[in-house]
Amino acid sequence: MAGPGQLDREPEVGPLADGALVEAALDWFADHERDLPWRRTRDGWSILVSELMLQQTQVARVLVRWPEFLEQFPTPARCAQASPAEVIGAWAGLGYNRRAINLHRAASVIVEDHDGRVPDDLGDLLSLPGIGPYTARAVRVFAFCRDDGVVDTNVARILARTANARLSARTAQQLADAAVPPGEGWRWNQLLFDVGATLCRPRDPKCPACPFRSGCGWYRSGRPDPDPATGSAGVSGRQSRFDGSDRQGRGRLVAALGRGPVAPDDLAVVMGWPDDGLRARRVAATLVDDGLVECSVDGYRLPG
DNA sequence: CATACGTGGAT
DNA sequence: TATCCACGTAT
Known part of the structure; x- marks a missing residue:
């Protein structure tokens, strides 16, 4: 043919x-x-936490935060028993806070559907919130020695x-x-x-x-232009500017809520948009949608 | 399939 | 100071 x-x-x-x-x-x-501490364990939960952190954070900072997180939440059950606010707090500064919520939810599913043990089945892993093709296979390979x-x-x-x-x-x-x-x-x-x-x-x-x-x-072939990696699947491309973005305001609000509740009148200032209360409420609503923030007449707080 | 999503480091 | 870059998932 x-x-x-x-x-x-x-x-x-x-x-x-x-x-x-x-x-x-x-x-x-x-x-x-490279001598990296998570390479010395085959514990499914430890591997899962390390992979979620390494998705978004440089190795140097994960080196400090990974053992701290595991000390506070050494098993899926201990994580599932904690409040979302505690998990978000333990995630503070790592960025992409939605993943802290997803990790908490994943821990609950692991407890309820998998006897508290991280599953090794690809479909089971992919069905957990926040776990996609990369993390599912990373857990299978690095915790369960599969050949994916x-x-x-x-x-x-x-x-x-x-x-x-x-x-x-x-x-x-x-x-x-x-x-x-x-x-x-x-x-x-x-x-x-x-x-x-x-x-x-x-x-x-x-x-x-x-x-x-x-x-x-x-x-x-002499490394001709264009680099075949450019535009190839899974290779990161350009990103939008962060300064002044909704993301920046979301990050500011979650960081502030880690220190305590925020009154409605303070929201816009906390999010960095003192002259745009409408935008502040709109973006805060996306955090509520994500389950990262709760809202009442008293103001905003992390979900207890 | 393009875009949103956070923070910190490099240039 | 400003700009670019990393990083996978959800939608």
């Missing part, structure tokens, strides 16, 4: 699924593995560059899964994270030091 269209088809098995390349990469990892491919933005970039193609989400996941050496899911995915973080950077990638260079389609 050879035809003109075949060359345009996305690959089903990429260059990473190659024995020699796998060996080179595992050797590289043995010498360059874990596609974050770094892995998505590696996949696109080695395949020298812009990939769809489906193809990226397929390539990632196909590349996992059987029985080596944990090591393989951790090493891809480290290659992405230290070598296969968005700009100025360190190709000469990369264990994948001999099989990398983009490198072998």
